[in-house]
Amino acid sequence: MPMLEVRGLVKTYLMAPEHAGRPPRRVEVLRGVDLDILPGEMVALTGPSGSGKSTFLNVLGALDVPTAGEVRFEGEAIFGRDEAGLAAFRNEAVGFIFQSHHLLPEFTALENATMPALIRRAPRAEARRAALEMLDLVGLGDRTDHRPGELSGGEQQRVALARALCLKPRLLLADEPTGNLDPATAEGIHRLLADLNARLGITMVIVTHNEQLADALPRRLRLSAGRIVQGPAAAPAV
Numbered sequence: 684m685p686m687l688e689v690r691g692l693v694k695t696y697l698m699a700p701e702h703a704g705r706p707p708r709r710v711e712v713l714r715g716v717d718l719d720i721l722p723g724e725m726v727a728l729t730g731p732s733g734s735g736k737s738t739f740l741n742v743l744g745a746l747d748v749p750t751a752g753e754v755r756f757e758g759e760a761i762f763g764r765d766e767a768g769l770a771a772f773r774n775e776a777v778g779f780i781f782q783s784h785h786l787l788p789e790f791t792a793l794e795n796a797t798m799p800a801l802i803r804r805a806p807r808a809e810a811r812r813a814a815l816e817m818l819d820l821v822g823l824g825d826r827t828d829h830r831p832g833e834l835s836g837g838e839q840q841r842v843a844l845a846r847a848l849c850l851k852p853r854l855l856l857a858d859e860p861t862g863n864l865d866p867a868t869a870e871g872i873h874r875l876l877a878d879l880n881a882r883l884g885i886t887m888v889i890v891t892h893n894e895q896l897a898d899a900l901p902r903r904l905r906l907s908a909g910r911i912v913q914g915p916a917a918a919p920a921v
């Protein structure tokens with residue numbers, strides 16, 4: 684059974700009209716996306732700027748609601764849930780990382796990585812153990828007491844990754860996770876993600892502008908004209 688089944692997904696934004704008395708302007712971002720993602724898959728999602736990659740990822744992770752259509756996670760329609768059910772889905776099943784790491788500057792790497800478990804009221808010792816395990820896994824076992832300002836860009840993103848993995852999500856959604864990093868550091872994060880996918884079997888959807896990363900992943904999707912197409916963009920005719 685697929686982990687994610689997306690059917691007829693539509694997302695339309697209504698913008699206030701430019702002139703009073705006119706109807707609102709409709710921005711049709713997703714125009715009927717159909718997609719299955721199997722457990723353990725590692726998928727790249729590319730597409731031009733403004734094609735709706737972040738919008739799609741946010742809907743997959745229930746950070747945003749679709750205008751129409753359905754997302755089923757492990758067979759259950761996620762948008763059939765009430766607000767508490769959606770929050771539980773986001774907290775228990777999904778981990779997120781973004782281009783900006785959103786770490787809290789006054790807290791150490793360990794404290795940042797412990798945060799999700801503490802928010803979920805896990806016992807402090809258990810939360811700490813889970814965070815240390817994940818910091819070790821991302822190669823930061825010797826940086827646990829550093830604050831974000833005392834870490835490199837790549838290390839900061841690794842802490843964000845450890846924080847995202849702390850609650851053992853089955854699905855990791857990554858929105859341009861290496862967008863702020865230099866090529867060598869980005870490559871290190873890519874290798875780490877591939878390693879975590881292989882070792883832990885976490886399903887991953889990674890939005891990226893990085894063609895090399897996208898090419899290196901087992902499956903590559905592209906958003907075009909509001910729909911998903913498989914594979915890279917066709918090379919321009921010469």
Ligand SMILES: Nc1ncnc2c1ncn2[C@@H]1O[C@H](COP(=O)(O)OP(=O)(O)OP(=O)(O)O)[C@@H](O)[C@H]1O
Pocket residue numbers: 696697698710712730731732733734735736737738739
């Ligand atoms: N809250 C919103 N209200 C209105 N329009 C929005 C809103 N959020 C996004 N959009 C529009 O939806 C379209 C898709 O945005 P989105 O951020 O998903 O694209 P993207 O492919 O992730 O772009 P990028 O690669 O530049 O990050 C854009 O045209 C954007 O202007």
